[in-house]
Amino acid sequence: MKSQTQWSGVIYGNPGVWKSSFAATMPKPLKVFMFDPPAKGLAYLQQGVAGPLEWLDDGGGFQFIVNPETKEVLIEIEYFLDKNPMGIGQQKYPCAYERFQASLMAHMAEGWLMQDGVTPFASVVLDSYTFCELACMRLQQYKLNPAPGGVQDSKHNQMQWAGMAKGILQVDILAVLPFITPCHVCLIAHVDAQRFDQQEKSLWGINAVGQLKGMVLGAFSEVYLMYSAYDDKIKRAHSWMMTETDGQFMGQTHVGAPNPCEPTWEGIWKRA
Numbered sequence: 001m002k003s004q005t006q007w008s009g010v011i012y013g014n015p016g017v018w019k020s021s022f023a024a025t026m027p028k029p030l031k032v033f034m035f036d037p038p039a040k041g042l043a044y045l046q047q048g049v050a051g052p053l054e055w056l057d058d059g060g061g062f063q064f065i066v067n068p069e070t071k072e073v074l075i076e077i078e079y080f081l082d083k084n085p086m087g088i089g090q091q092k093y094p095c096a097y098e099r100f101q102a103s104l105m106a107h108m109a110e111g112w113l114m115q116d117g118v119t120p121f122a123s124v125v126l127d128s129y130t131f132c133e134l135a136c137m138r139l140q141q142y143k144l145n146p147a148p149g150g151v152q153d154s155k156h157n158q159m160q161w162a163g164m165a166k167g168i169l170q171v172d173i174l175a176v177l178p179f180i181t182p183c184h185v186c187l188i189a190h191v192d193a194q195r196f197d198q199q200e201k202s203l204w205g206i207n208a209v210g211q212l213k214g215m216v217l218g219a220f221s222e223v224y225l226m227y228s229a230y231d232d233k234i235k236r237a238h239s240w241m242m243t244e245t246d247g248q249f250m251g252q253t254h255v256g257a258p259n260p261c262e263p264t265w266e267g268i269w270k271r272a
Helices: 019-023 038-045 097-111 129-144 151-156 158-174 212-219
Strands: 007-014 030-034 061-066 073-079 121-126 185-197 201-206 220-233 236-242
Touching: 007 019, 007 201, 019 038, 019 121, 019 185, 030 038, 030 097, 030 220, 038 061, 038 073, 097 158, 129 185, 158 201, 158 212, 185 212, 201 212
Parallel strands: 007 185, 007 220, 030 073, 030 121, 121 185
Antiparallel strands: 061 073, 185 201, 220 236
C-alpha cells in the first residue's frame, strides 16, 4: 500500500451510486458538513453507535457517532438546513448557509486543526456541494437580494442571485475548504446536466453555477467520477470510481489511485 499523504478530492456522480459511502470510509475522526437531508447520511451512522440528532432552534443540528468500545467520537455531523426556506429574511437567527460560513471560519480561526498539538479531525467532508449551493442561492433569493415583486417576480433576479452566490462560493469552496490541512478533504457533488470546456474539449463535470463547474474541480488534486456497473459475477450493480479522464467525464489523480478504483479509502491506495 502506498503512503497515505494528504488527500484532497471531489467525488461526483449521479444520485444513488454511494458517494457518501466512500466518504464514510475516510480516516477518523471525521467531520461532516451535511447539507443533504439527514436520511441520506445513513452511511455515516453505520460507522459506529449513532447518538440522537440534536436540533437547534435555528434549524441546524449535530449528531455524533461513537466507537462502541472506546466511546471515542468517530464522526461529528453538523447539519445545515432552513426550517422555513422562504422566511429566512424575517428570522432573527442565521440561515443555513450563514451558519456554515460561521462554522467553517470559526474552525479555521480557532485552530480546530491543531489543539494542544493534536489534530481533532483526520478528515473533513462536505456533503453535498449541490445542496450547499442551493442554500447559498436561498440566502441571495430570500434575504440579501429578494425580488422586488415577490417570488412571482423571481425570474428577473435569477442572474443576480447566481452571480452573487458564485462570488461567495468561490471564497468558501475554492479558497477555504481545499486548504484545510493537515486533514484529508472530500467534496461530494453531482454530475452536471451540461458539458463544459476543459482545454478545448467538451467534458462532463459537476453540477455547479456558472464557471464554478470547472473551477471547483481545479481546486482539488483528486477528481473521481463514481458510477455503477452491472457485475455478472455477483449478479448486481457494483460502484466504481473513475480516477482518470476518459475523454467524456473529468477525472484526475495525483496520488496514483488505480483506474477503475474500488469506492473505498483503502482502494485509493492500492497499487494498480
